[in-house]
Amino acid sequence: MEEKAEPRWLGREETEIWFTFGTMVTSLPDALDAQLQRDAGISFFEYQVMSMLSMSPQHTRRMSELAALANGSLTRLSRTVDRLNKRGWIIRRPDPENGRYTLAVLTDAGWDKVVATAPAHVEEVRRAVFDPLTKAQLRQLRDISTRIGRTVHPDGCLPTLPEPDPAEVAVRDTRP
Amino acid sequence: MEEKAEPRWLGREETEIWFTFGTMVTSLPDALDAQLQRDAGISFFEYQVMSMLSMSPQHTRRMSELAALANGSLTRLSRTVDRLNKRGWIIRRPDPENGRYTLAVLTDAGWDKVVATAPAHVEEVRRAVFDPLTKAQLRQLRDISTRIGRTVHPDGCLPTLPEPDPAEVAVRDTRP
DNA sequence: GTGGTTGACTTGCCGTGTCAACTGTCTAGC
DNA sequence: GCTAGACAGTTGACACGGCAAGTCAACCAC
Numbered sequence: 001m002e003e004k005a006e007p008r009w010l011g012r013e014e015t016e017i018w019f020t021f022g023t024m025v026t027s028l029p030d031a032l033d034a035q036l037q038r039d040a041g042i043s044f045f046e047y048q049v050m051s052m053l054s055m056s057p058q059h060t061r062r063m064s065e066l067a068a069l070a071n072g073s074l075t076r077l078s079r080t081v082d083r084l085n086k087r088g089w090i091i092r093r094p095d096p097e098n099g100r101y102t103l104a105v106l107t108d109a110g111w112d113k114v115v116a117t118a119p120a121h122v123e124e125v126r127r128a129v130f131d132p133l134t135k136a137q138l139r140q141l142r143d144i145s146t147r148i149g150r151t152v153h154p155d156g157c158l159p160t161l162p163e164p165d166p167a168e169v170a171v172r173d174t175r176p
Numbered sequence: 177m178e179e180k181a182e183p184r185w186l187g188r189e190e191t192e193i194w195f196t197f198g199t200m201v202t203s204l205p206d207a208l209d210a211q212l213q214r215d216a217g218i219s220f221f222e223y224q225v226m227s228m229l230s231m232s233p234q235h236t237r238r239m240s241e242l243a244a245l246a247n248g249s250l251t252r253l254s255r256t257v258d259r260l261n262k263r264g265w266i267i268r269r270p271d272p273e274n275g276r277y278t279l280a281v282l283t284d285a286g287w288d289k290v291v292a293t294a295p296a297h298v299e300e301v302r303r304a305v306f307d308p309l310t311k312a313q314l315r316q317l318r319d320i321s322t323r324i325g326r327t328v329h330p331d332g333c334l335p336t337l338p339e340p341d342p343a344e345v346a347v348r349d350t351r352p
Numbered sequence: 353g354t355g356g357t358t359g360a361c362t363t364g365c366c367g368t369g370t371c372a373a374c375t376g377t378c379t380a381g382c
Numbered sequence: 383g384c385t386a387g388a389c390a391g392t393t394g395a396c397a398c399g400g401c402a403a404g405t406c407a408a409c410c411a412c
Binding site: 007008009010014016017018020021022023024025026027028029030031071118119122123125126127128129130131132133137138140141142143144145146147148149150151152153 | 183184185186190192193194196197198199200201202203204205206207247294295298299301302303304305306307308309313314316317318319320321322323324325326327328329
Binding site for chain 4: 062063064074075077078079082098099100101102
């Protein structure tokens with residue numbers, strides 16, 4: 001008796017789309033990493049972590065929130081914060097409201113680093129993503145990303161961009 | 177005097193697009209890796225390498241070609257082939273036509289592994305990428321990926337999907 | 353043909369990420 | 383209260399990828 005249905009193979013057309021898309025998906029992070037490493041000596045993930053903190057109230061976040069915002073595991077964040085802490089850009093503090101949490105806080109030096117790093121990074125993002133696309137394509141990309149993101153993310157809880165801290169609009173668009 | 181122009185910051189709209197897109201770009205590879213690791217005990221990159229070989233004439237490719245097709249560095253491929261070789265799925269052979277090249281060849285066991293692994297993987301790709309998008313969105317995604325891919329890839333030489341080996345149409349749509 | 357150069361890998365070392373096990377903190381149930 | 387569990391985070395052991403240096407074949411130039 002039949003146990004499995006015939007797999008729904010990809011056709012030639014679909015294979016091409018998938019190949020092109022897959023190539024882009026793997027190359028883009030490499031390009032962003034390369035730019036940041038070259039110009040600022042930090043990785044994309046490290047930049048994301050500091051950038052997210054720079055947009056957060058008091059430049060502070062709980063570790064677990066921060067991990068979700070930066071799309072990384074808690075372990076990865078813990079190690080990354082170790083490194084950034086050694087470089088003087090982030091400090092840890094226990095959360096006074098609940099001792100189980102740890103707060104990551106961006107130092108002044110960390111803030112300065114983000115401010116110094118952001119322009120070239122944003123420029124690279126524009127060059128790679130925004131400039132080559134039309135306005136219509138950007139809208140399409142948003143919709144497509146939302147749909148794919150939903151299927152990939154468990155229990156429908158996509159991370160959401162934090163509301164910018166009104167006190168710090170200067171770099172509210174730093175995110176990446 | 178002015179040394180630098182004011183950076184072209186991202187606006188609120190753009191920041192949102194970039195955040196959504198970035199989240200998708202980082203989560204999707206994780207999801208594919210997770211499925212392959214769980215169901216077949218191999219990484220996405222390892223699968224890509226074997227899949228590309230399975231689509232190549234004689235199930236054979238030069239290392240450098242294979243690295244480009246699978247979007248990885250030569251170092252990464254060399255180490256990956258080491259692992260797959262230890263598992264009995266790939267062997268190395270010097271290229272008789274030019275001793276500088278090394279050929280990677282998929283073994284029969286490697287072929288069987290790809291054939292056994294492909295259906296569940298393709299299903300996951302469909303679930304994550306194809307099913308949630310309309311036909312129009314797929315076309316849009318192809319165009320968008322092509323444009324972004326061009327800006328990100330040096331000297332305009334994007335890797336191209338190999339023509340399938342007519343003798344092996346069975347899994348010609350295995351890619352990803 | 354032989355000395356130098358280039359091209360195609362391979363490898364030693366190191367940084368980074370993951371999994372699993374562990375520590376410390378809070379919360380429930382009794 | 384006090385013990386059991388659930389959370390939040392850290393850490394040790396290991397896997398993996400990158401860089402730079404090393405190997406080995408091929409292609410000159412003379």
